[in-house]
Amino acid sequence: MVEVLTDDYVQHVQFVVGQGNRVHFWEDKWCGDLALKDRFPLLFTCSSNRGATLDIVLCRSASGGAGEWNVTFTHSFNDWEVEMVAEFFQVLSSAAVPNLVPNGLKWNCNKVGVFDSRSFYAALNNRPGVLFPWKSVWKVKAPPRVAFFIWSAAWGKILTCDNLMRRGYTMAGWCCMCQCVDETVDHLLIHCSAIQIL
Secondary structure (H helix, E strand, O other): OOOOOHHHHHHOEEEEOOOOOOOEOOOOOOOOOOOHHHHOHHHHHOEOOOOOEHHHHEEOOOOOOOOEEOOOEOOOOOHHHHHHHHHHHHHHHHOOOOOOOOOEEEEOOOOOOOOOHHHHHHHHHOOOOOOOOHHHHHOOOOOHHHHHHHHHHHOOOOOOHHHHHHOOOOOOOEOOOOOOOEOOHHHHHHHOHHHHHO
């Protein structure tokens, strides 16, 4: 089930920065609700080291005090970009980065910051604009594996070719039953001509 809900899980996780050797400065959500590359896309494109981790960008002081940010860019900025750069460094200065503690993850769906299935279910159930008929799936007298398959299919998360290709697998996208069109959840379970014949 974790594989099926990976994208939904990642939305609710935030990095807790310690040593910073595994946290990517631009790409990970460690400084607020958005990654810095999404919050400052122009600065990300002109960054000289887009794949840097935090421990490379942050120069820690030997005394254990606040460190200095060493973010470099490929070119100087124009007058109209200075305000954006100032905001960027203000966001960095407001981020508290503790010294020499292990990196970790914080679960944003409860006050404790630790993952639990109850808060994850509540986050999945409270999506705006999505009313899922969960009672008609879980309250029926069907084997649990059937109910789980129906639940996964209703959310469009079963392992069809299009879902696997979104996860990075390389494969032919055609339907394994009719071998005519792309395999999607709707096609495989509703529209496939091979299933309709059966």
